Every structure is written in C-alpha cells, then in structure tokens.
Amino acid sequence: MSRITVKKSKVEHAQFYVDSCPFQAITADSEGYLSINDQCRICKLCLKFGPDLFSFEEDIPVNTFHQTQTKDIAVFLEWQHEKIHPVSWELVCKAREMAEPFQQKVIGILVGASLEKHKEEFSEYPLDEVVIYDSPDFIDFRIEPYSAAIIDFIQAYNPNVLLIGATPLGRSLAPRIAIACKTGLTADCTGLELRGNGALIQTRPAFGGNIMAQIKTPMGRPQMATVRPHVMNSKRVAHCSLPKTTCLSLEDALKNSKIKVLESRMKPPAQDLSEADVVVAVGRGIKRPEDLRMIRDLAQSLSAVIAFSRPLIEAGWADNRFQIGLSGRSIQPKLLVTIGISGAVQFSAGIQGAGYVIAINSDPDAPIFNVADLGFVGDCYEIIPQVSSLLKSLRKKE
Numbered sequence: 001m002s003r004i005t006v007k008k009s010k011v012e013h014a015q016f017y018v019d020s021c022p023f024q025a026i027t028a029d030s031e032g033y034l035s036i037n038d039q040c041r042i043c044k045l046c047l048k049f050g051p052d053l054f055s056f057e058e059d060i061p062v063n064t065f066h067q068t069q070t071k072d073i074a075v076f077l078e079w080q081h082e083k084i085h086p087v088s089w090e091l092v093c094k095a096r097e098m099a100e101p102f103q104q105k106v107i108g109i110l111v112g113a114s115l116e117k118h119k120e121e122f123s124e125y126p127l128d129e130v131v132i133y134d135s136p137d138f139i140d141f142r143i144e145p146y147s148a149a150i151i152d153f154i155q156a157y158n159p160n161v162l163l164i165g166a167t168p169l170g171r172s173l174a175p176r177i178a179i180a181c182k183t184g185l186t187a188d189c190t191g192l193e194l195r196g197n198g199a200l201i202q203t204r205p206a207f208g209g210n211i212m213a214q215i216k217t218p219m220g221r222p223q224m225a226t227v228r229p230h231v232m233n234s235k236r237v238a239h240c241s242l243p244k245t246t247c248l249s250l251e252d253a254l255k256n257s258k259i260k261v262l263e264s265r266m267k268p269p270a271q272d273l274s275e276a277d278v279v280v281a282v283g284r285g286i287k288r289p290e291d292l293r294m295i296r297d298l299a300q301s302l303s304a305v306i307a308f309s310r311p312l313i314e315a316g317w318a319d320n321r322f323q324i325g326l327s328g329r330s331i332q333p334k335l336l337v338t339i340g341i342s343g344a345v346q347f348s349a350g351i352q353g354a355g356y357v358i359a360i361n362s363d364p365d366a367p368i369f370n371v372a373d374l375g376f377v378g379d380c381y382e383i384i385p386q387v388s389s390l391l392k393s394l395r396k397k398e
C-alpha cells in the first residue's frame with residue numbers, strides 16, 4: 001500500500017503541519033514529534049508544506065504479470081442459462097475495435113459445464129481464440145472456483161486488458177481477480193480506448209456524474225474494466241471460421257468452494273426495460289402516483305415500457321429495475337419519450353444509446369433539451385392527454 005511517512009520526527013512549529021492537513025491526519029505530541037494517523041488520504045499536500053519532512057512511499061505492485069510481457073485483450077464470456085450473456089458479446093465487439101489497429105488478439109474466457117456443444121455460437125463474433133474451462137464443478141456460479149479459473153488464464157496468457165460485463169456475476173468476480181493480480185479495476189466504464197503504448201483509457205462518470213474521468217492503470221496488469229449491458233454495441237459478423245479453442249483445466253484443490261448451491265431457480269420473467277423498443281420515462285414533473293394513469297394511456301398507445309427517474313423510484317413509485325441512469329439501467333430504445341425529467345447528467349448517462357428522444361418539459365432551459373431530438377416546452381398535464389388522444393385517433397384510422 002502507498003503511504004506518507006514522516007522523515008524527521010521532531011520539528012519546530014509542529015502545530016503548523018498539524019493544521020495544514022485537511023484530513024487531520026498529522027498529529028504532534030508535546031515534544032513536537034510528528035506522526036501520520038489513519039485519516040491520511042494521501043492527498044500529498046504535506047509534501048508541499050514540508051518537502052523535507054514528509055515523503056511518499058509507493059509500493060511497486062507485486063505483480064507477476066509484467067507490463068512488457070502482456071499483450072492482447074481478454075473478455076470474460078459470462079455463461080448463464082445455457083447461453084453467453086449479451087454484454088459479453090458487446091465487450092468482444094469493443095475489444096475487436098480496440099485490438100485491430102495494434103494487431104492484438106481478442107481472447108474469450110469461458111467457464112462453465114458442458115460447453116462443447118455451444119462452440120458454433122463463437123463464429124458469429126470476432127474472437128481469435130476462446131479458452132474454455134469446462135467441468136461439472138462450474139455448473140453453478142461459485143466465486144472461488146470461477147475466479148481461480150480466470151486467474152489461471154491470466155497466468156497462462158498474460159493479457160494486457162481484461163473486460164468483464166457489469167452483471168451481478170461480473171461485479172462479484174472482477175474485484176476478486178483484481179485483488180489477486182494486484183491490479184486496478186475501473187467499474188461501470190462508459191468508454192474504453194486503447195493507446196499505442198498499450199494503456200487502456202477507461203472513461204466513467206465521477207463525482208456524482210459531474211465529470212467524466214479518464215482512468216489509467218499505470219502499473220498493474222491486466223488493465224481491468226467492467227462495462228454495464230447496453231453501453232457498447234454488439235454486432236454479429238459473418239465470420240466464417242470458428243476461433244481457435246483451447247481447453248484448460250484447473251487443479252482440483254482450486255475448485256474447492258465454501259459455497260454449496262442447494263437449488264437454483266429462475267426469476268419470473270419481468271418486463272425488461274433494457275430490451276424495450278419504446279420507453280416512456282417519467283420524472284418529478286409528474287406530481288402524484290395517481291397521475292400515472294395518463295402516462296399508462298400514452299404508453300399503451302405507443303406499446304411502450306414505463307420507466308422512471310431516480311427520485312420517483314426512491315419515492316417508491318416503481319421497482320428499481322425501472323430506473324434509468326447512472327445508478328439504474330442503461331437503455332437503447334428506438335424511441336424514448338421523457339416527461340417532466342430535467343435531464344441531469346446522472347439520468348442522461350443511461351440514455352446514450354437511445355435512438356430518437358422526445359422530451360416534454362415546462363422549462364425551456366432544462367438540460368434534457370440538449371440531448372433530445374424533438375422537444376415540447378409546456379405543461380405535461382396538458383400535452384400528454386392531447387398526444388394520447390391523437391395517437392388513439394390515428395390508430396382507429398389504420
């Protein structure tokens with residue numbers, strides 16, 4: 001771990017240094033001996049005030065995967081319910097786009113049971129190689145053997161980059177692997193770019209979405225990122241040849257787990273916001289839950305799924321699966337109608353993939369109009385019933 005240390009312990013004007021730390025991490029005893037406590041956030045301000053007194057010590061990561069030996073982009077192919085999760089294919093396509101200019105390979109890692117019969121599926125996506133860990137021990141997801149398999153793959157292949165879908169499974173797997181490899185991990189990236197020197201620029205909203213941070217992993221390898229479903233696009237390709245497949249196995253001791261899966265049950269299918277072609281999204285411009293009746297009318301006319309901004313989810317108007325945004329779902333509908341939504345960055349982060357956006361808002365300066373293709377400035381309580389009845393009359397004429 002990196003840390004700030006005190007070079008000379010006893011100083012004059014010790015209180016000056018104590019006061020200069022914004023985190024109250026510097027303490028002084030009665031004789032003027034300074035020390036650093038666990039409040040230290042390594043902001044390094046003390047190095048400016050006392051360059052001779054304080055020093056920054058950075059541990060070189062104990063990383064066996066040395067940067068110069070790493071190459072290629074690996075993608076974890078999440079295997080669930082007899083198929084590969086769509087986010088894995090989105091990441092494969094992104095990996096191919098990044099790998100192409102640098103003649104790097106895109107390698108998929110698949111962990112599961114009875115995978116052999118599904119090989120055909122690989123030919124539809126631009127993979128160079130698929131590394132398979134196929135064993136009855138992987139029939140259910142258990143974190144220890146799954147992460148052991150991926151760590152084994154990393155040791156064998158030394159990939160420069162490892163991409164994982166930000167699904168519940170991926171979110172539990174990725175940090176464990178990053179810790180084991182003593183490397184960095186950027187969660188929920190919205191953009192990825194590979195530079196000529198092999199550095200992966202990982203973009204994601206930070207500080208509550210007020211800035212888009214570009215994050216690098218200067219020391220550790222592989223550079224690890226998770227990406228939520230529907231943030232990247234996936235394209236099936238007419239890829240005539242099957243990628244090379246390599247089967248690896250894990251020693252028995254590494255397949256042990258403290259988790260015993262007693263039973264697994266499928267959740268009842270719910271209306272999936274991420275898959276909807278038409279979405280009507282509602283925000284705080286709608287004042288009462290009973291006013292949703294007019295929204296349901298509109299949604300029915302458009303065959304749309306109704307979604308919400310975060311404040312309405314927090315108010316208990318709907319299940320959090322119907323929240324759009326940074327801490328909700330990313331959606332890619334062909335048509336999105338937003339009603340009484342201001343368009344805060346945290347909301348707009350979830351609609352980047354939307355096709356045509358229509359916004360209804362009474363405030364002409366609402367930021368939602370910056371991302372909308374068509375805007376209606378006005379009271380939604382007047383506009384919505386008119387639009388619904390117009391749609392109904394058009395439907396009758398059909």
Ligand SMILES: Cc1cc2nc3c(=O)[nH]c(=O)nc-3n(C[C@H](O)[C@H](O)[C@H](O)COP(=O)(O)OP(=O)(O)OC[C@H]3O[C@@H](n4cnc5c(N)ncnc54)[C@H](O)[C@@H]3O)c2cc1C
Pocket residue numbers: 208209282283284285286308309310311312323324325326327328329339340341342343344345346347350360361362363366378379380381
């Ligand atoms: C870390 C973090 C994560 C977040 N994640 C999310 C997220 O995932 N999703 C999300 O939505 N938010 C998220 N937020 C909250 C976000 O910052 C905004 O507060 C939220 O999106 C605002 O919701 P809103 O647009 O419904 O409400 P408001 O900002 O209050 O906007 C209401 C809008 O309705 C308009 N309006 C009012 N009356 C009418 C009317 N009669 N007719 C038409 N228009 C009307 C107003 O002009 C206004 O623009 C997050 C915040 C943080 C800090």
